[in-house]
Amino acid sequence: MALKKSKLTPKNLKTVLKFYYEEDIMHDASFLSYLYNICNMNLKLLLRKIAGVSIYVDNRIVGCALATINGVEAHVYNVIIKEEFRGRGFGKVIMSALVLSLFKEYNVERIFVDVFEDNIVAFRLYQNMGFTKEKTLFRLCLHNPIAS
DSSP states (O other): OOEEEEEOOTTTHHHHHHHHHHHTOOSOHHHHHHHHHHTTSOHHHHHHHEEEEEEEETTEEEEEEEEEEETTEEEEEEEEEOGGGTTSSHHHHHHHHHHHHHHHTSOOSEEEEOOOTTOHHHHHHHHHTTOOOOOOOOOOOOOOTTOO
16 A cells, blocks of 8 residues: 655645545635635645645545634644545554644644534544644524525
8 A cells, every 4th residue: 555645736636636536525615716726726826825735645635634724823724634535544654744844834823623413433533643622613594594
């Protein structure tokens, strides 16, 4: 099994976005739309605002992590490992590479990541990497009252 890590580049951006789309796990559809809409525009500018790492096994993408960069802060979105590759340490490999890139190449001072309270595996991974619980975030939803 050949393992390879890759940073987000203009060359692999569409492959990464396709992976998210096909896995149907993009939790923030507006983020996906945003990326799709600008990926054909100025990619160099985009890649100054978005960082990412992919992991490949035998030249097949099996996981990704993306982060947005806003000045000295970064926010990690959608750390995903294909189900059949989970439990092998790929999440740690991807997150370690992304964190290193964000601190060294993008000079961020803080990295944030949101995690659902029932995602114990991810929560432990982030804690073991040094992330600390900062505050509780509540997701509020308003359903359309006029929808039939």
